[in-house]
Amino acid sequence: MTGTVNRRGQGRRFGSFVLPGHHAGFSVLPVLILAGILAVVVLVSLGIGGASIDSVKIISHLAHKTGLVGTGTDDFTARILDSLRLPRIMRAVVIGGVLGVAGAVMQSLFRNPIADPGIIGVSASAACGAVAMIVFGPEIWGRFYPMVGPYGVPMAAFAGAVLATMMIRALSRQEGYTDAALMLLIGVAINAIAIAGVGIFTYLANDMQLRSLTFWQMGSVSGSGQADWPALLVMLAGAGYLLTLGTPLNLFLLGEAEARHLGVEVESLKQRATIITALVVGAAVAVSGIIAFVGLLAPHLVRLVCGPDNRTVLPASALCGAILLVLADAVARVIVLPAELPIGLVMGIFGGPFFLFLLLREKKRRRI
Numbered sequence: 001m002t003g004t005v006n007r008r009g010q011g012r013r014f015g016s017f018v019l020p021g022h023h024a025g026f027s028v029l030p031v032l033i034l035a036g037i038l039a040v041v042v043l044v045s046l047g048i049g050g051a052s053i054d055s056v057k058i059i060s061h062l063a064h065k066t067g068l069v070g071t072g073t074d075d076f077t078a079r080i081l082d083s084l085r086l087p088r089i090m091r092a093v094v095i096g097g098v099l100g101v102a103g104a105v106m107q108s109l110f111r112n113p114i115a116d117p118g119i120i121g122v123s124a125s126a127a128c129g130a131v132a133m134i135v136f137g138p139e140i141w142g143r144f145y146p147m148v149g150p151y152g153v154p155m156a157a158f159a160g161a162v163l164a165t166m167m168i169r170a171l172s173r174q175e176g177y178t179d180a181a182l183m184l185l186i187g188v189a190i191n192a193i194a195i196a197g198v199g200i201f202t203y204l205a206n207d208m209q210l211r212s213l214t215f216w217q218m219g220s221v222s223g224s225g226q227a228d229w230p231a232l233l234v235m236l237a238g239a240g241y242l243l244t245l246g247t248p249l250n251l252f253l254l255g256e257a258e259a260r261h262l263g264v265e266v267e268s269l270k271q272r273a274t275i276i277t278a279l280v281v282g283a284a285v286a287v288s289g290i291i292a293f294v295g296l297l298a299p300h301l302v303r304l305v306c307g308p309d310n311r312t313v314l315p316a317s318a319l320c321g322a323i324l325l326v327l328a329d330a331v332a333r334v335i336v337l338p339a340e341l342p343i344g345l346v347m348g349i350f351g352g353p354f355f356l357f358l359l360l361r362e363k364k365r366r367r368i
Helices: 028-047 055-065 075-110 122-171 180-204 207-218 225-252 256-261 266-288 294-306 310-334 343-367
Strands: 012-014
Touching (some): 055 075, 075 266, 122 225, 207 343, 310 343
16 A cells, blocks of 8 residues: 655555654643543533532542542432442443544554444444344253343354454455455445344344343443443453554554564454454443444544544543543433433434545545
């Protein structure tokens, strides 16, 4: 793949990516700013909902929980925060961060700015695996399903995500390179097949299973209690590993041959990054269902502000993804009170127009 020097001489352009120049490096300031924004967004989100809670009470309660002060807030406020809002917001932070960094990694691996676990079928394939376990798990595991179910569903989601990712990578490669346009079309096809699979399993489900399947189809961060913790730990561990790939991914964007000459084990990098990305996306879908566009929006917003260096983009995308999902959860809780709008629908409302904007911008860039 050939590259061109950009107008400012700061780096080289490959497709829609501009590699950082010689003087680029990790920038801690954007990461700190995003961390501060996330803290403010979490504080605001804790206070809004069916029952509004003053920020002073929230801070007092959090300080009491961490042992900084001896007395907290009243019992009613404490129950709302501890039982309802804190758990779901922490899930939104973890899931949003994981989807944000996964989207940034996939865009670098595919050298395509519109690559996203949701758009290319990884999320739908993970949901298909999870739904298959919900429908057929009781028959496969029998009386052991109550013990296996909470862990079998995340594993089935992971298997679906891995299978979709491997198929996309294998089918979109031509003469040693990944064809971005072909990758997107294959992803759309896999996404359609996975959604059809979810529809088939929904048709075969009984009334009790149908109530569970609704969770996967529209997305939610309300969670299901202690069974979520293994998947959340997997997400945290996997995202921690993906955050270390900034420098190898920068070199990978030069091209596979160039990256090899610079000491990158290209095949190993692709395999590890692909499998870990599928793992964390599968675990996220297992906990929250399908939530699209987080992995698409977060890296793009970050690159507009922080530049193209993956050493900054990856941690900043994780924080930006967490911010987006916490905001979407806050909107979902208040937009149709006293009911609650599924968070996946909220992200679709905002993410769909943004995706269309990216496609139109790419169309205009190619004409130029």
